[in-house]
Amino acid sequence: MINRMVWNQTAYFGPGAITAIPNELRRRSFTKAFVVTDPVLIETGVAQKVLSLLDDEAFPYVVFSDIKPNPPIENVLAGLAAFDEAKADVLIAIGGGSPQDTCKAIGIIANNREFSDVRSLEGTAATTNPSVPIIAIPTTAGTASETTINYVITDTENKRKFVCVDPHDIPILAIVDPEMMASAPRGLKVSTGLDALTHAIEGYITAGAFDLSDMFHIKAIQMIATALPSAADGDPEAADQMAMAQYIAGMGYSNVGLGLVHGMSHPLGAFFNAPHGLANGILLAAVLEYNAPNSGEKYRAIGEAFGVDGARTLPIEEVREQTVAAIRDFAIKLGNPTSISAIGATEADIPSLAEAAYADVCTGGNPRKTNPEEIAAIYRSLL
Missing domain, CATH: 3.40.50.1970 (Rossmann fold)
Known part of the structure; x- marks a missing residue:
């Protein structure tokens, strides 16, 4: 290849x-x-x-x-x-x-x-x-x-x-x-930081990933997991780390693609004008849970970056479960919303959102092949 x-x-x-x-x-x-x-x-x-x-x-x-x-x-x-x-x-x-x-x-x-x-x-x-x-x-x-x-x-x-x-x-x-970047309000630092994290994680597990892109994405995940909470609260050294981490993630994902988080996030922006990173933060853990069976061993490195004990030694099913929980907890502690209803979505919107997400160019890079019905189920779980 x-x-x-x-x-x-x-x-x-x-x-x-x-x-x-x-x-x-x-x-x-x-x-x-x-x-x-x-x-x-x-x-x-x-x-x-x-x-x-x-x-x-x-x-x-x-x-x-x-x-x-x-x-x-x-x-x-x-x-x-x-x-x-x-x-x-x-x-x-x-x-x-x-x-x-x-x-x-x-x-x-x-x-x-x-x-x-x-x-x-x-x-x-x-x-x-x-x-x-x-x-x-x-x-x-x-x-x-x-x-x-x-x-x-x-x-x-x-x-x-x-x-x-x-x-x-x-x-x-x-x-x-x-x-x-220093004068950005905390909420913007959180949402854009979660966007960078989503780039790094999706780029790492996307279907097009390879050794060189993995190198960038693993490093970016590690840096963001450590730096984002402090950067959001104004720490200048952490902010410097976040500036570098998001660039490193970009070097990777730009060349190998993303996945379903971005595919589902784009319609939320188009329908409700939701900030892109905020929408990514709502979706990330749920889509990681959905993608877990098709992720191979890659959740080990993600889990390790987020402090999952035994990430390198536990059975992979346990690591995947704990990694998803750690990502969900990370976004909650940062104060990002946890539901799509918080940005205006209702049950009536889900069929149209799912069709738009399925058609999005980013969805094609997802490691698990999907369909509008399964995408709708993910949206529905986040109402």
Whole structure:
């Protein structure tokens, strides 16, 4: 079997990493930036940390901040029109998954105009040209969009989220600076951290996993299990660990795929505008329980990271059971919701949610083959 790995050309890590941006802009001979961020990051001054660096260098830029959570097609089209008007030659994405994903879609369509409808980018679209160059600066420790070939857009008209997978969209430069993440509220740190954990666990057990991706995912699981609770409470060293862990998870899952947690999470975002990581946190333990019979020995490493006694020696059935319990307890102690009813789902929604989850591109990577009826049963168990 042939396996492919695609990563950034260049990445900077650690407190103060954003100071590398001006030199990189000069080194690459860019002349004007189109900055994609969101209103909250403008209001809180987080985006200004980067904009001030550009101001100090008198580097021209235009800011586009009309970004909504779970970014809809309309955001992409508005951003594309603004990008065309700006006549910039580099994109700078500042934010969590919503600005990052919007930026990727803008960059891809700008150089592949035949995909201007946006919907045709779903799945593995046959784009021919690389995106407009992107410098990606995450402000949450979760999505790892700065190192992945994936992005997710919401089709509000049809109440669905669709995943785009395209090596042409990967940022040329990632700036992973934990100081850009420090001011996020605790709830956001929890939900994005659970997103990173889900990436790591699903990437580890997905059907496409192999030795190299396993290396990244095991390390990310270990780091997140240790760091997330303290990072959520503001510990700077733990926050630095989370910034690195989510990037490491991204290096893996971007190349091997995910699974049913993400497949079921996307419809919850599309139907109820639920934050993606929060939805993942609700679903993760239940889907791990469902996948347990098809997980081989892999729950041993996951269980060990979460303190399951005897994870390497107990019968695998016991390890799987205790690992699921440990993951469920981890999310509860962090304060994540435990039911889909908490985000507005009802029994009447389940058939439509299940059909959408079954059709999601991430579901195809799940280690256990599934169907809408079994997916509906998982949703129903979480009401």
